[in-house]
Amino acid sequence: MTPERTAAVRVLLADDHPVVREGLCAMLASDPGIEIAGQAGSGEEAVAQAERLAPDVVLLDLRMGGMDGVAATGHILRRSPRSRVVIVTTYEDDGDILRAVEAGAAGYLLKGTSRAQLVEAVHAAARGETVLTPSLAGKLVRARTEAAPLLSGRECEVLRLVGQGLSNAEIGRALFIGEATVKTHLLRAFRKLGVADRTAAVLTALERGLLT
Structure with a gap:
């Protein structure tokens, strides 16, 4: 009896730079356990595609023209609640990280992440885990501490x-x-x-x- 094949993780890529999308697509397509379900060039397009495709994971750029990644995250999760959103960006600002996580993002990765790390992050997010570039963990803790309102x-x-x-x-x-x-x-x-x-x-x- 042949072992049952696990379904591939369906991924939607959203970035306003075609070259970046193509690079991410090439990195992920090399893994047989990942299927590129679609691509989007804006936050608005990502929301529409997520609603139509219901991907397992959405890799979403943080800063795009029009609707940014944080706003798109909220819309995506309302329209496709089973999808997991992972922000992939060049920005390491503490506030951006906190805003993304509070919007419901399952992770926050830098674009310098290696192929192996990116692939593992996609699979981890699909399993329901939180993924965060290691160097950003301290920033998130600090941002949460600074942002926490303290009432007298x-x-x-x-x-x-x-x-x-x-x-x-x-x-x-x-x-x-x-x-x-x-x-x-x-x-x-x-x-x-x-x-x-x-x-x-x-x-x-x-x-x-x-x-x-």
Whole structure:
């Protein structure tokens, strides 16, 4: 009995430089376990192709004209939720790495990655693993640490009471502070959490484990 052949990993390549796409295609096509399902020259095209082809893995350039890789990642994952997106770029900026991972990317690789590393990253992503160029791991940790909003104890108290349905005036009475001070704490919390209203602030703080 012949062993059952494992299905090839179907890959969509997206980069606005044809030469780069051709290079990535050549590197991956040499592996019998990988099939190039399609190619795209823009973020918008990558989203449309991903929805149509439902690839296992999307290799996506970070910076393209029009829709960038981070925005495309979010759209791709909504339209093809089983696909795994791996950013392949020349940029090592801490913020870019964090934005990509927070958008749902399964990995972040530099274009100087060797063929063997690229092939292994594609297979790892298809297995559901997170792939990251080793030199970028420290950058991601640092970016997450720097980006993590830290609420003061009073800001957390105010948000907890907001979550209980109290008005600013009621919160002020409960904490023995003025209503204007309550508003100040809320505005500071909004800024740190990147939100614009009370409900979003409470939900975001809960999601991030800040209101224990």
